[in-house]
Amino acid sequence: MELFQFRHSAFCEKVRLILAAKGQPYDVREVTPGIGQLELFRLSGQRQVPVLLDGGETIADSTAIALHLERRFPDPPLLPADPAERAQVRLLEDWADTALAGGARLALLQAAAEDGALRSALLPVATPDPLRQIFGAVPSDLFSGLTPLLRPERLQLIQALEQLVALLAVRPYLVGERPTLADLAVAAQLYLLRFPAVAGLDLAARGVTGIADQPAFEPLFRWRDELYRTVGRRVEGPAAEPVTITVD
Ligand SMILES: N[C@@H](CCC(=O)N[C@@H](CS)C(=O)NCC(=O)O)C(=O)O
Incomplete structure (x- = not known):
């Protein structure tokens, strides 16, 4: 997996925490503000980080990424069953x-x-x-x-x-x-x-x-x-x- 991020973005930190909790390795791609975001737009249809590339899938938005990771790596669960x-x-x-x-x-x-x-x-x-x-x-x-x-x-x-x-x-x-x-x-x-x-x-x-x-x-x-x-x-x-x- 590849995480497109700004290093000091709290939403990117949220995804890094989720990936750590799930024990999943990933590569970080630091997006250059401005020019990098234009290219991010071409990749994901929007210009904000975080964006996760997982195989063929491109997922933008930390909540969408959280739900994707929960489906793909259910253990340990981050959403309770109750x-x-x-x-x-x-x-x-x-x-x-x-x-x-x-x-x-x-x-x-x-x-x-x-x-x-x-x-x-x-x-x-x-x-x-x-x-x-x-x-x-x-x-x-x-x-x-x-x-x-x-x-x-x-x-x-x-x-x-x-x-x-x-x-x-x-x-x-x-x-x-x-x-x-x-x-x-x-x-x-x-x-x-x-x-x-x-x-x-x-x-x-x-x-x-x-x-x-x-x-x-x-x-x-x-x-x-x-x-x-x-x-x-x-x-x-x-x-x-x-x-x-x-x-x-
Ligand atoms: N709802 C989004 C918010 C993401 C967000 O606000 N990203 C900020 C960085 S913390 C961003 O990319 N800002 C650059 C911009 O809006 O151009 C999420 O949960 O991922």
């Missing part, structure tokens, strides 16, 4: 992919606006060093207009994280006694709030100030790190060189 639990998992996955994803993305945008080093660490792998330095050095006040806009979303995000902490204080996983797609979808979005070790040396353990370093959220990130160990999501080798996709 219909009510399964429904809970699907609802939580959808919440993670929408509300949580939106809040986490905005919070990271705000953090990157305030922190040049974080900004340059997040650039695509292909970015040449001089450009990376310039991007990191852009004065923070150029971005400061963002801050007031983000306040309600940030409050909503903090409240959601508090609910997750409360849930996970009394149970090992969000639904049932073993990891499900709900856990992986939530953990994938937490990637943006505090980067796990797999994000690489420049980013590991950094994240959104006020969340990544907030003691109240420590149990949530510990749960996330433990989940990575449980499903076997490990640090990959050196970051894949970006590939410009060619489609015949």
Whole structure:
């Protein structure tokens, strides 16, 4: 299988977590933003990552990929057999992919606006060093207009994280006694709030100030790190060189 991805995309991380949980090997194809996406469009009929190539099949969208992998590799199951639990998992996955994803993305945008080093660490792998330095050095006040806009979303995000902490204080996983797609979808979005070790040396353990370093959220990130160990999501080798996709 081949995964077309952006390295620091939470939706791509969701697919990488699912592939790890299923114990399936895959190759990573790092898509160059812009030009690579045009070619991705020719390949998949849309321009977003993740896209999974599996034999002759091209699957776009992390949920479609999750369902495909669940059918093809049913063991271990990431969707419970019990219909009510399964429904809970699907609802939580959808919440993670929408509300949580939106809040986490905005919070990271705000953090990157305030922190040049974080900004340059997040650039695509292909970015040449001089450009990376310039991007990191852009004065923070150029971005400061963002801050007031983000306040309600940030409050909503903090409240959601508090609910997750409360849930996970009394149970090992969000639904049932073993990891499900709900856990992986939530953990994938937490990637943006505090980067796990797999994000690489420049980013590991950094994240959104006020969340990544907030003691109240420590149990949530510990749960996330433990989940990575449980499903076997490990640090990959050196970051894949970006590939410009060619489609015949
Ligand atoms: N619903 C999609 C969302 C995928 C998505 O938002 N991908 C982003 C990266 S995190 C993307 O490709 N953005 C580039 C663009 O929209 O042009 C999924 O679950 O896979």
